[in-house]
Amino acid sequence: MNEPLNDRNAINTLLPFLRPYRRQMVFALIALVVTAGTMLSLGKGVQFLIDQGLASGSEAGLIHALLIFMGLVFLLGVGSFCRFYLVSWIGERVVADIRQAVFAHLLTLSPSFFEDNSPSEIQSRITTDTTLLQSVIGSSLSIALRSSLMLLGGILFLLIMHFKLTLILLTCVPFVIVPVLYFGRRVRSLSRDSQDEIANVGRYLSQALRHIKVVQAYTHEKHDVQRFANTVDQAFNVSVKRIQQRSWLTLMVILLSMSGIGVMLWFGGKDVISGEISAGDLASFLFYSIVVAGAVAAISEVMGELQRAAGATERIMELLSARSAVVSGSERFPEEAMNAIRYGEEVIRFEQVEFRYPSRPDHAALKNLSFSIKQGEMLALVGPSGAGKSTLFELLLRFYDPQQGKISLANQNIKQYALAELRQHFALVPQETVLFDQSVADNLGYANRSAGVEAIQDAAEKANAHDFITRLDKGYDTRLGEDGVRLSGGQRQRIAIARAILKDAPILLLDEATSALDAESENKVQAALVPLMKGRTTLVIAHRLATVLNADRIMVMDQGEIIAQGTHAELLESCPLYKRLADLQFSQSELSMS
Numbered sequence: 001m002n003e004p005l006n007d008r009n010a011i012n013t014l015l016p017f018l019r020p021y022r023r024q025m026v027f028a029l030i031a032l033v034v035t036a037g038t039m040l041s042l043g044k045g046v047q048f049l050i051d052q053g054l055a056s057g058s059e060a061g062l063i064h065a066l067l068i069f070m071g072l073v074f075l076l077g078v079g080s081f082c083r084f085y086l087v088s089w090i091g092e093r094v095v096a097d098i099r100q101a102v103f104a105h106l107l108t109l110s111p112s113f114f115e116d117n118s119p120s121e122i123q124s125r126i127t128t129d130t131t132l133l134q135s136v137i138g139s140s141l142s143i144a145l146r147s148s149l150m151l152l153g154g155i156l157f158l159l160i161m162h163f164k165l166t167l168i169l170l171t172c173v174p175f176v177i178v179p180v181l182y183f184g185r186r187v188r189s190l191s192r193d194s195q196d197e198i199a200n201v202g203r204y205l206s207q208a209l210r211h212i213k214v215v216q217a218y219t220h221e222k223h224d225v226q227r228f229a230n231t232v233d234q235a236f237n238v239s240v241k242r243i244q245q246r247s248w249l250t251l252m253v254i255l256l257s258m259s260g261i262g263v264m265l266w267f268g269g270k271d272v273i274s275g276e277i278s279a280g281d282l283a284s285f286l287f288y289s290i291v292v293a294g295a296v297a298a299i300s301e302v303m304g305e306l307q308r309a310a311g312a313t314e315r316i317m318e319l320l321s322a323r324s325a326v327v328s329g330s331e332r333f334p335e336e337a338m339n340a341i342r343y344g345e346e347v348i349r350f351e352q353v354e355f356r357y358p359s360r361p362d363h364a365a366l367k368n369l370s371f372s373i374k375q376g377e378m379l380a381l382v383g384p385s386g387a388g389k390s391t392l393f394e395l396l397l398r399f400y401d402p403q404q405g406k407i408s409l410a411n412q413n414i415k416q417y418a419l420a421e422l423r424q425h426f427a428l429v430p431q432e433t434v435l436f437d438q439s440v441a442d443n444l445g446y447a448n449r450s451a452g453v454e455a456i457q458d459a460a461e462k463a464n465a466h467d468f469i470t471r472l473d474k475g476y477d478t479r480l481g482e483d484g485v486r487l488s489g490g491q492r493q494r495i496a497i498a499r500a501i502l503k504d505a506p507i508l509l510l511d512e513a514t515s516a517l518d519a520e521s522e523n524k525v526q527a528a529l530v531p532l533m534k535g536r537t538t539l540v541i542a543h544r545l546a547t548v549l550n551a552d553r554i555m556v557m558d559q560g561e562i563i564a565q566g567t568h569a570e571l572l573e574s575c576p577l578y579k580r581l582a583d584l585q586f587s588q589s590e591l592s593m594s
């Protein structure tokens with residue numbers, strides 16, 4: 001990932017997300033100040049209630065004092081309502097905005113980014129880290145601010161009321177804070193361990209459930225139950241340690257803070273007895289002491305949260321600041337130039353292309369590759385596994401850029417075009433059809449979001465998919481499970497072909513599935529390809545004899561280089577590697593057919 005951000009940078013990058021909600025923040029701040037102020041005045045209210053209400057002996061005095069007290073309580077209630085609502089709203093809103101921004105940014109990054117950064121790690125950043133950030137913006141920050149106000153205000157009131165008692169109280173503070181910080185730190189580090197353990201539980205669970213068929217086929221259930229139980233127990237053990245520390249923390253805080261208050265009460269009580277201060281004075285002093293102690297405890301508790309949030313912000317902002325290895329060009333695609341290329345004229349050209357995957361810089365996946373493709377031509381790519389056939393597609397789609405050489409489309413370097421417009425000209429049928437957990441219609445419409453129901457059905461019919469789709473429970477509305485588990489291999493391929501038909505792009509990139517289909521499925525897939533290829537320039541990674549026989553030209557690749565070109569018959573004669581591949585890949589019966 002890019003260079004790490006420091007704390008200030010993390011906050012600076014967060015600011016643009018907070019800025020749109022300045023108005024809400026100002027209101028939240030007002031509510032915060034009002035509630036802190038009211039809470040502090042409440043102490044005076046207690047004093048008033050005792051000295052004017054109770055001690056005066058008059059019922060009217062009591063009612064008067066109570067009314068003031070209730071007024072303050074009402075203000076505190078309304079203020080707290082506004083503060084809680086506004087601050088939580090800001091937290092939720094900002095995090096929602098960050099999630100959207102991160103997702104939108106991630107989709108612009110080239111695939112090489114996801115080779116270095118695993119999607120599950122990124123997923124955890126978008127979910128866990130943003131949740132932490134939300135709890136901080138939506139609560140901890142407001143607790144820290146409110147507690148700081150209360151702490152300062154409380155100490156000020158105490159000092160004004162009784163200097164000597166305040167000094168006694170303040171001497172007790174370190175005795176409370178030190179254990180709070182000590183145990184607090186241990187609790188925090190154990191909470192992190194506990195989170196990691198919970199993540200392990202989740203990982204184990206999702207793996208077992210995702211691959212349930214493998215689990216059951218190997219009758220691995222008992223073993224899995226045992227291993228899962230161990231994982232869960234490990235998480236439990238870490239949690240118990242955390243709970244123990246937390247319990248100690250609670251015990252210490254109660255004992256120490258209440259002892260401090262006891263000491264203060266002893267001195268204060270003596271002053272009341274000697275008549276130096278009133279009972280109301282002592283009660284309100286007690287009130288402010290509790291306020292101050294509460295504020296100190298709250299601040300020490302949320303400080304850790306704030307630190308963790310700074311880390312989380314950094315991790316999220318790293319995602320936002322990651323730059324794509326592939327930079328979109330700025331030129332619009334010249335449709336006229338594309339349309340002006342007549343049948344049989346050159347449309348794609350590779351010139352001296354050399355490419356190494358960023359993760360394997362010492363290995364050239366493509367070397368010195370030069371060839372061109374004509375408009376309307378069907379070019380079949382054949383070669384052993386690892387020859388570089390799929391890589392060629394990836395360069396055309398600009399998932400990666402070659403380190404040397406040039407790729408042109410319609411006589412211009414593909415780097416000059418805006419990425420989205422360039423990719424609009426290609427329809428890719430990958431070897432493995434990717435299906436999303438949505439309805440069949442949604443899965444087909446993936447290729448063209450503006451396509452209506454009729455266009456979708458029309459494409460499915462052309463791809464020989466309509467019949468099997470209508471036989472599904474809810475036809476086009478049937479939801480395909482994750483990874484399309486409810487469809488057979490041949491059916492999935494026909495969905496992919498229908499998608500490509502719907503995209504209606506001038507150039508077709510077809511990576512034939514290697515998995516063997518039964519003869520009937522194979523025929524259906526082949527028949528589906530006919531309308532798709534018609535009138536289009538087609539590059540096909542060929543694994544089937546029918547495909548190479550239909551191709552205008554076959555290009556044989558090996559170790560990133562083109563080693564021969566020609567027709568099937570020519571290559572059988574001239575290229576020993578092709579002959580060997582043909583013998584292996586296409587069954588003998590098929591060969592004899594040829």
Ligand SMILES: Nc1ncnc2c1ncn2[C@@H]1O[C@H](COP(=O)(O)OP(=O)(O)OP(=O)(O)O)[C@@H](O)[C@H]1O
Pocket residue numbers: 115357358359360365383384385386387388389390391392
């Ligand atoms: N993402 C990647 N990172 C690093 N190396 C890669 C990556 N993808 C492919 N390669 C390597 O690049 C070379 C060409 O791979 P490519 O997938 O293009 O071959 P292929 O001819 O399509 O093979 P197959 O028919 O098995 O799909 C291989 O050596 C492969 O190991």
